[in-house]
Amino acid sequence: MRYVREDSGPWYRQPWPWLLMIPPVTAVFVGMALLRAATWEPDGLVVADYYQEGRAINEVLERERFAASLGLAGEVRFDGRHFILQMEGTPLPGAPLTLRLLHPTRANKDAELTLIHDEARNVWQASVSDLPDARWHLHLEPQDRSWRLRGRLEPGERIARVAAQG
Structure with a gap:
């Protein structure tokens, strides 16, 4: 017979949810930084006419x-x-x-x-x-x-x- 161990602690005490959240949270912060950099100053190289x-x-x-x-x-x-x-x-x-x-x-x-x-x-x-x-x-x-x-x-x-x- 196989013995399966159950975790009795809450989810936020487990390492896996936090490790799985790192890439999406990082992507959100990098995206916000890129959006701010792109809209901070107008592009001086583009000529209107x-x-x-x-x-x-x-x-x-x-x-x-x-x-x-x-x-x-x-x-x-x-x-x-x-x-x-x-x-x-x-x-x-x-x-x-x-x-x-x-x-x-x-x-x-x-x-x-x-x-x-x-x-x-x-x-x-x-x-x-x-x-x-x-x-x-x-x-x-x-x-x-x-x-x-x-x-x-x-x-x-x-x-x-x-x-x-x-």
């Missing part, structure tokens, strides 16, 4: 070719609070320039600075209050947007070269 963006590429390339034909290039220095631009070539002396700082993935972190010409030192400069340490794409152009130079400021670096890349 991709057709217009595609058509604008030719215009941007023309502006960069024009900058190259003028022999424009420059060096941007960042000391933590100020951007200082030393230009090669001759853009309009005294005219303010626009420096756009583009974050690679988060459009809400982008910034636009107006660089003012300092005639005594022949540089353009602007102040910035807070700039997180990240890889920044730099776009430099005059107020009339007739030409454009591009560069990249890597994390931890303080000097970036801007030039025509078209």
Whole structure:
């Protein structure tokens, strides 16, 4: 005759129900974490009107070719609070320039600075209050947007070269 042992304790004192509950409970928590990560910030890489963006590429390339034909290039220095631009070539002396700082993935972190010409030192400069340490794409152009130079400021670096890349 076989003897079968009966457990007389309540179910929550047994290890098997708890071991069987681990995968579904883990899946619920991971799913909630993924849902929060997906909805926390909008995706900065998606362009709403991709057709217009595609058509604008030719215009941007023309502006960069024009900058190259003028022999424009420059060096941007960042000391933590100020951007200082030393230009090669001759853009309009005294005219303010626009420096756009583009974050690679988060459009809400982008910034636009107006660089003012300092005639005594022949540089353009602007102040910035807070700039997180990240890889920044730099776009430099005059107020009339007739030409454009591009560069990249890597994390931890303080000097970036801007030039025509078209």
